[in-house]
Structure formats: C-alpha cells, structure tokens
Amino acid sequence: MNSKRRAELQRKLSMGAVPRPPAGLAERIKADIPKYLNAEPQPPRITTSIAFTMRIAASLLLLITSVLVTLHVLEPNEAPVQMAASRRPAPVQLEKALIRQSPATATTTPAPAEEVRVDISEDIVPERMVVAQSHPVDIPAVRERDETRADDATTRNAQTFGYSGYHDARREAPTQQMAEAAPPPAAPVAEPEPARATPKAAAGEIVDALSVTAEAPSLIPSAYAADLELGAKKSMFGISVDPENFQHIKASLESGARPDRRTVNVEALVNYFAGPPSRAPRRAVSLEVEASPAPIQAEGDRAVLRFTIDTPAVDVPAGGSTLPAVKDVRVEVDIDRNAVATFRRIGEGHSISSEPVLLNNTSVTGLYELELRPRLKSSQRVATVRLRYHSVTDGRSRTIERVIRGRDLAKDWARASRRHRLASLGAVWGESLKNSAQPVEVARRAEELATQNPRDPRARELAVAASATGGER
Amino acid sequence: MAEVAPFPAREAEREVSAAAPWDDERTLLQAIRAGSAEAAEEMVERTYSAVFASIYRLCGDSDLAADLTQETYQKAWSALSGFDGRSQLFTWLYRIAYTTFLNHVRRPRRMTSLDEPESFDVRDESPRVDDLLADAEEAERLRKAVMHLPDDLRFTVTAHFWGGLPVKEIAEIEKITTVAIRKRLHKAFSILESMLEEETQ
Numbered sequence: 001m002n003s004k005r006r007a008e009l010q011r012k013l014s015m016g017a018v019p020r021p022p023a024g025l026a027e028r029i030k031a032d033i034p035k036y037l038n039a040e041p042q043p044p045r046i047t048t049s050i051a052f053t054m055r056i057a058a059s060l061l062l063l064i065t066s067v068l069v070t071l072h073v074l075e076p077n078e079a080p081v082q083m084a085a086s087r088r089p090a091p092v093q094l095e096k097a098l099i100r101q102s103p104a105t106a107t108t109t110p111a112p113a114e115e116v117r118v119d120i121s122e123d124i125v126p127e128r129m130v131v132a133q134s135h136p137v138d139i140p141a142v143r144e145r146d147e148t149r150a151d152d153a154t155t156r157n158a159q160t161f162g163y164s165g166y167h168d169a170r171r172e173a174p175t176q177q178m179a180e181a182a183p184p185p186a187a188p189v190a191e192p193e194p195a196r197a198t199p200k201a202a203a204g205e206i207v208d209a210l211s212v213t214a215e216a217p218s219l220i221p222s223a224y225a226a227d228l229e230l231g232a233k234k235s236m237f238g239i240s241v242d243p244e245n246f247q248h249i250k251a252s253l254e255s256g257a258r259p260d261r262r263t264v265n266v267e268a269l270v271n272y273f274a275g276p277p278s279r280a281p282r283r284a285v286s287l288e289v290e291a292s293p294a295p296i297q298a299e300g301d302r303a304v305l306r307f308t309i310d311t312p313a314v315d316v317p318a319g320g321s322t323l324p325a326v327k328d329v330r331v332e333v334d335i336d337r338n339a340v341a342t343f344r345r346i347g348e349g350h351s352i353s354s355e356p357v358l359l360n361n362t363s364v365t366g367l368y369e370l371e372l373r374p375r376l377k378s379s380q381r382v383a384t385v386r387l388r389y390h391s392v393t394d395g396r397s398r399t400i401e402r403v404i405r406g407r408d409l410a411k412d413w414a415r416a417s418r419r420h421r422l423a424s425l426g427a428v429w430g431e432s433l434k435n436s437a438q439p440v441e442v443a444r445r446a447e448e449l450a451t452q453n454p455r456d457p458r459a460r461e462l463a464v465a466a467s468a469t470g471g472e473r
Numbered sequence: 474m475a476e477v478a479p480f481p482a483r484e485a486e487r488e489v490s491a492a493a494p495w496d497d498e499r500t501l502l503q504a505i506r507a508g509s510a511e512a513a514e515e516m517v518e519r520t521y522s523a524v525f526a527s528i529y530r531l532c533g534d535s536d537l538a539a540d541l542t543q544e545t546y547q548k549a550w551s552a553l554s555g556f557d558g559r560s561q562l563f564t565w566l567y568r569i570a571y572t573t574f575l576n577h578v579r580r581p582r583r584m585t586s587l588d589e590p591e592s593f594d595v596r597d598e599s600p601r602v603d604d605l606l607a608d609a610e611e612a613e614r615l616r617k618a619v620m621h622l623p624d625d626l627r628f629t630v631t632a633h634f635w636g637g638l639p640v641k642e643i644a645e646i647e648k649i650t651t652v653a654i655r656k657r658l659h660k661a662f663s664i665l666e667s668m669l670e671e672e673t674q
Contacts, residue, residue: 009662012615013634021525022539029521029546033513238623330671352621354668 236309236364237331238352242268249433250461253468259433266430267347267366273426273458274306274365274419280313285326285358287387289402291409292416294369295424296441303409304346304424305368307331307385307402314360322359326389328397330354333368334384339406342371346427358389367427378407421449422458429466442466498562505553517546520563523637524570530635531574533616541577545570560642567636568646571628618668626661629654 235241245268252259277286287309294302311325330353335343346367370382387400413421425442432439443466449459495501495515504512524545529538548569556565619630629647632638633654640658644651 005666006662009665010634012611013619013630015612017612018526018529019535021522021542022535025525025539025542026517026521028539028543029517030514032543032547033510033517033550238621328667352623354621354664 236355236358236362237366239271239347239364239366240265240267241271241364243272245269246272246461250465253465258469261434261436264430264433265347266427266434269426269430270346270367270423271363271365273462274308274363274423275458276313276363277308277310278419281310282312284311284391284393285329285387285389285400286310287385287400287402288419289385289404290417290420291370291382291404292411292413292420292424293409295413295421295445296428301372301374303370303372303382304420304427305333305335305370305383305385305404306365306420306423307333308363308365308419308423309358309387311358311360311362316361322361324357324392325360325362327357327392328354328388328390329356329358330386330388331366332384332386332388333366334386335368335370336381336383339373339376339380339382340370341373344369346431365423367423372409376406376409378405378410380406382406382409418449418453418456421445422462425449425462425466429462429469433469438470439466499558502553502556502558502562513550516562520566521546523563524566527567527631527636528570528574530616531571531620531631532577533613537577541570541573545573548573560645563636564638564642564646567632567638571631571636614669615665618665621668622661622664626657626664629657630661630665633658 242265245263245265248263249259249269277288287307289305289307291303291305294304309329309331314322316322332353346369368383372382376382382404384401384403386402388397389399390397413424416424425446429439429442429446431437432442443463446459446463446466450456450463453459495504495512501512501516505516521542525538525542528541528545529535532538532541545566549566552569619627622630625647629643632643632646633640638646640651640654644654647654
C-alpha cells in the first residue's frame with residue numbers, strides 16, 4: 001500500500017459526520033447516577049478479598065489448634081520426636097509434588113504458570129487438548145508420540161498445528177503428558193474423534209463487560225496466533241472452531257453440574273458436531289451448502305441454512321507445517337428478501353467475510369436461521385452462498401457458488417445429510433444451554449442418529465449430553 | 474447599545490467551578506467515589522458526547538448509539554471501583570463502550586428483518602456493490618469493512634480513529650508495544666484496502 005492511498009484511507013476513517021447526541025440523552029444518563037452510585041458504595045472486590053482472607057485465617061487457626069491438641073494428647077517426653085517425625089514428610093511431599101509437575105526440568109523451582117496449566121489439563125481436558133492449546137505446542141513431544149503411534153489421528157492433528165509454536169524445553173514434559181494421558185475414565189459421554197479444525201476462539205465468546213472493566217484484562221484476545229501468517233487460527237471467518245468448548249461442557253456435565261451459560265460457545269458446538277467431511281475433498285477447497293426445515297419448529301416457518309468449507313486432508317511429516325490450501329478466501333451469503341422475512345446467524349461471534357489463507361485439514365461451518373415467507377415457490381431463490389478464493393497452485397481466482405431454492409427446503413429435516421442434522425441439533429442444544437432452557441427433542445433425535453450409525457461418536461455424545469442437560473431421550 | 478446578558482453556558486460553568494473545582498480527572502473521580510452525584514453529572518457532561526460519537530461510528534445508528542451510551546454509563550457506575558485511574562477516564566469509558574457494543578451485536582436470538590426500510594441491503598455481512606456511492610454510503614461501506622476486520626485489528630482501528638485514543642494508550646490497554654499497535658494499523662489498512670477494492674470491482 002503506498003503512502004498516498006494509506007493517507008486517503010486514514011482521511012476517510014477520520015472523517016465522517018457524527019450527529020449530535022439526541023436531546024435528553026445526558027439527562028437519561030444522569031438519571032441512572034444515584035441508583036448506581038448508591039448501589040455499591042464499597043468496592044465488591046475488597047469485600048470479597050476480606051471474606052477470603054478471613055476464611056484463610058480461620059482455616060489456619062483451625063489447623064494450628066488441631067496440631068496443638070494432637071501434640072498435647074501425645075506423651076510429653078516423646079513429643080519432640082513425634083513433632084520431628086510429623087514435620088519431616090511435609091517438605092518431601094511438597095518436593096515430590098513439584099517434581100511430578102515439572103519432571104523435564106528436574107528442579108524444585110518450577111514455573112507456577114506451567115504447573116497450573118498441566119494440572120488443569122490433566123483434570124478436565126482429554127488428550128485432544130494437545131491440539132487445542134492456544135499457546136505454542138511443543139514439537140518434539142508431539143513427534144515422539146507420532147513415532148510410537150503413527151496411526152493416531154490426534155497426533156496427526158497435533159503435528160498440523162505444531163509449526164505455530166516455538167520450542168520451549170520447559171513445556172516438553174507437560175505437553176507429552178497431555179498427549180499420552182489416557183482419556184478420563186468412566187465417562188458417560190463417549191470420547192470424541194480428533195478435531196480437524198484449529199484451536200479455540202476466545203474472540204467468539206461473549207465477554208461480560210463488568211468483569212472486563214473491573215479486572216482490567218484486555219478486551220480483545222491476544223493477536224498472538226492471528227499475527228502469524230501460517231499460525232493456528234483461533235477462528236475462521238470469525239466463526240469459532242474451538243473443539244475445546246465441548247470438552248469443557250462435557251467435563252462440567254461429568255462433574256454433575258450444568259455448564260455455566262456464559263462459557264457455552266454455540267458456534268464452537270456447531271463446528272464440533274459438524275465435524276470433518278465424510279469424504280475429504282480432492283480439490284483445494286470445497287463448499288457444502290444445505291438448507292432444511294429447522295430441527296425443532298417453533299413459531300413461524302423456520303429453516304436452517306448451513307455452509308461448510310472443507311480443505312483436503314493431508315498427512316504432515318513430523319515437525320512439518322501444514323501448507324495453505326487456498327488463499328484470499330471470501331464467503332458471501334446473499335439472502336433473498338422475497339423468500340425470507342427475517343434471518344440471523346447462529347452463534348455469538350461477528351462474522352468476517354474474508355480469510356487471508358485456509359490451511360489443509362480445515363473445516364468450518366456457519367449456520368443461519370431463516371424465517372421463510374409463506375407460499376414459497378419451489379423454484380424461488382432463497383439464498384446464494386459464494387466462496388471466492390485464489391488458488392495457491394496457479395494463482396488464479398475462482399468462485400464456487402451454491403444456490404438454495406424453495407424446493408431444497410421442502411424436504412423433511414430427517415432427510416437432510418447427517419452432517420447437517422448434527423450441526424443443527426448441536427446449535428439447538430447449545431442455544432438451550434445458553435438460554436438456560438430445556439433442549440427439547442434434541443436428545444431423542446441425536447439418539448436416532450447414533451442408532452443409525454453407531455460408529456459415529458458425535459451423535460452419541462450429543463444424545464448423552466443433551467439428556468444430561470434435561471432433554472428426554 | 475442594549476446590554477447583553479452573560480452567555481448562559483458560561484454562567485453555568487462558573488457556578489459549577491465555584492461549587493465543585495474538579496480541575497483534573499483525579500479529583501473528579503475522588504469526588505464521584507465519595508458519592509458526589511454532582512461530580513458524576515460533571516463526568517457525564519464532559520464525556521457523553523464523545524462516547525456517543527464513538528459508539529455511533531461503530532454502529533451507524535443514532536438511536537442505538539444513544540441506548541448503548543446510556544448502557545455504557547450504567548456499567549461504568551457499577552465498575553467504577555475497578556477503575557484504578559492509571560488510564561485516562563475517556564479511555565476507560567471507551568473500553569466499556571466498545572464492549573457494550575460488541576455484546577450488543579453478539580446477542581443471540583436477534584433476527585434481522587428484511588422488511589424494515591433500512592434493511593435495503595439484503596446481503597448479510599457483505600456490503601452491496603454500488604458504483605455510485607454517495608459520501609454517506611461510502612462511509613457506511615467503510616464502517617462495515619472495519620467491522621469485518623479481525624477482533625484485534627478492529628479494536629485498534631476503532632479505538633484510534635473513532636475513539637480518538639492515542640497509540641500509546643491503546644498499547645497500554647492491549648498490553649503490547651506501540652510498535653505492535655502501529656503494525657496492527659498497517660495490517661488493518663492493507664485488509665481494508667483490499668476489501669474496499671474488491672467491493673468496487
């Protein structure tokens with residue numbers, strides 16, 4: 001971009017008439033002042049902090065009292081020996097714990113952040129967490145796993161994203177532990193297939209404004225991965241493809257708790273249940289567009305429009321990088337107002353129409369809910385989805401276009417593709433969690449899908465999870 | 474020659490400054506924290522137009538911008554205890570306003586009507602190509618293009634150009650260097666230019 005054009009763009013950004021605030025706005029704002037100022041005269045964090053400190057103090061007092069009582073009960077002339085004996089194991093235990101958490105460094109001064117990360121991963125995240133790390137993935141550890149179990153799809157995925165990281169010896173052992181950790185035992189929900197898509201998308205999650213301002217973290221997640229040309233994406237087209245989100249929900253359900261609605265990312269669930277294609281595309285990129293009646297009909301004539309973009313599945317050599325499949329990719333969704341009265345994109349994020357590059361082994365799904373106008377004709381256009389891209393092989397621009405017409409919506413939801421049904425059911429379930437509602441019929445329909453194809457674990461997972469959150473199977 | 478009455482605004486200004494000399498933000502904030510509604514009103518007067526303007530440039534709708542401005546201040550009163558005063562008051566307010574706007578556009582279950590007069594553009598998220606764009610339409614096109622930027626770039630561009638925040642303050646918010654912020658701006662310009670070029674082709 002030359003300086004003249006840049007200056008022109010800056011000028012355009014800086015200019016632009018802004019109307020005066022509407023009359024009475026200042027008064028409206030001021031009217032809120034007494035109510036809110038008086039509502040919280042004390043900073044809540046201080047209150048919380050004091051309460052927390054008091055609880056710790058009480059615990060310490062109780063502990064000291066218990067020790068003193070124990071010592072008092074014991075024989076007086078043996079007390080020093082007993083004390084010595086009872087005190088010695090404590091540092092040993094602590095040391096063992098520290099070594100266990102950081103075996104690679106074999107030091108008693110591990111980095112706290114690393115320990116916390118390992119603990120969390122072991123507690124709630126199964127082995128697929130290796131792929132889902134938003135921070136750099138350790139390449140040597142992943143490679144070692146690949147050599148021992150070359151057919152492990154999880155490891156292949158880990159390689160796919162391994163290039164984005166840098167090598168940090170301190171992360172080696174913890175990463176390996178995660179990669180080789182057995183799935184949580186006795187899980188009521190079946191272990192999922194490895195995900196094709198890339199790591200989590202915090203950007204897609206709704207952020208509570210109050211907590212953000214009170215705790216003062218960044219409003220926008222780190223641009224860490226996004227700044228890397230071929231880095232692991234947190235999202236594609238602004239759509240979360242975070243496989244971790246379902247794992248968190250699953251972990252919550254396994255612990256007997258309904259997941260916090262704020263942590264539910266509907267887009268991520270849609271992408272999780274849409275999964276990889278049944279047959280990977282042979283061309284550089286493929287576009288699937290499908291529409292059906294909504295899985296659960298509420299008021300009005302509702303339909304679900306889905307587009308899914310897939311790139312070829314390629315095996316990546318250990319330590320290698322996944323190459324771009326296509327570049328300068330742009331998605332356009334045209335919805336015809338003559339056929340559709342209202343629409344919405346399903347999910348929390350703000351979609352982005354373009355991506356500079358799509359790597360191989362990628363799948364991304366977006367869903368729209370449409371409220372159809374009555375008396376839709378079979379030949380009437382409902383929506384057009386276009387995928388424009390530049391080929392990385394010959395550099396030419398290409399466009400794939402799919403048109404959805406009225407007749408495409410006439411079929412029953414049950415006759416839609418398996419991928420479409422799972423994605424749309426996942427959306428209904430996710431939104432029921434988000435809205436603290438009952439996932440009506442989701443479990444039953446997912447159960448039907450699971451019965452039809454017992455080898456597909458996702459339908460079973462959805463059936464079990466929806467049942468656990470209040471749906472009837 | 475007839476006597477001219479003092480300009481009312483100036484008169485009011487004098488009264489306020491005599492009663493409540495909050496020359497700088499720090500003393501103003503102290504007064505608000507002490508429960509002074511007068512000081513809070515003063516803060517509103519000083520900042521609400523700029524907050525409204527920054528939200529308007531994000532959403533392009535005056536009524537919505539007014540609602541979100543009001544919501545911004547509601548959140549600000551509640552979050553006041555968490556404001557450490559290290560950044561400028563407006564910077565802090567802008568962050569709340571920006572989050573309020575994002576939360577608004579991300580609210581689920583909001584159907585976009587295609588019957589409303591303002592919903593002339595039926596293409597979702599993608600501005601309609603028009604060779605004869607008027608200035609207002611061009612600004613709207615640019616606004617939509619900015620909204621399509623990745624999150625980090627979008628925040629940087631809007632905070633700098635529409636919120637008027639200096640690069641240094643954005644860097645402090647984002648906890649990165651000013652060089653990184655400038656790189657973001659450069660990257661954002663490149664993306665915006667290609668988006669706009671593509672639209673006009």
